[in-house]
Amino acid sequence: AQKVTQAQTEISVVEKEDVTLDCVYETRDTTYYLFWYKQPPSGELVFLIRRNSFDEQNEISGRYSWNFQKSTSSFNFTITASQVVDSAVYFCALRDNTGGFKTIFGAGTRLFVKA
Amino acid sequence: ETGVTQTPRHLVMGMTNKKSLKCEQHLGHNAMYWYKQSAKKPLELMFVYNFKEQTENNSVPSRFSPECPNSSHLFLHLHTLQPEDSALYLCASSPSLAANTGELFFGEGSRLTVL
Helix, strand or coil, rough: EEEEEEEEEEEEEECCEEEEECCEEECCCCEEEEEEEEEECCCEEEEEEEEEECCCHHHHHHHEEEEEEEEEHHEEEECCCHHHHHHCCEEEEEEEEECCCCCCEEECEEEECCC | CCCCCEEHHHEEECCEEEEEEEEECCCCCEEEEEEEEECCCCCCCEEEECCCCCECCCCCCCEEEEEEEECCEEEEECCCCCCCHHEEEEEEEEEECCCCEEEEEEECCCEEEEE
């Protein structure tokens, strides 16, 4: 069965601190995709990154980096030198071939970055 | 103009009212989705349409009735709702269900309050 767990409900940091958002997933498929989305106060979820199950290379994009580890079924997201504009809810998501390519989301982690 | 537009952004309705939510995407995609986001709950997939055909109904009560007249438009007709249906309803699109990328493009959502 598909499942995405984001154990951190809320995180509060001070600007310029680094912060890591955890994501653990479950799937029986060998081919699957993992995603992170950001939901600012305006409401729409904004796509940040996609990773497929065959590519375990970590990725860095500016202040954002992602650590994908199949051995622990984790896909963690780190924001370096956080800024107030990073305040949002962040969702980890999983899409596999089970049940017609559904995308399943974690419960989200609300990040507060204080000035 | 955003790629996925939802109207209305806010809706208040009584339990006996009939109303509709509208979603329009300008991205040339062929798959469209309705998600429900309630407080303190993960995003719940409600319906999926692929090339105008419904491919997923995630056990949604019949008081929610989707309609997809073409690949660019998606409606959610609401009738005799309950207060627990109050939530943010998010529309999303993607190139198609079978596309390998799988990332979703979201609208800003329609905030529904049922009195």
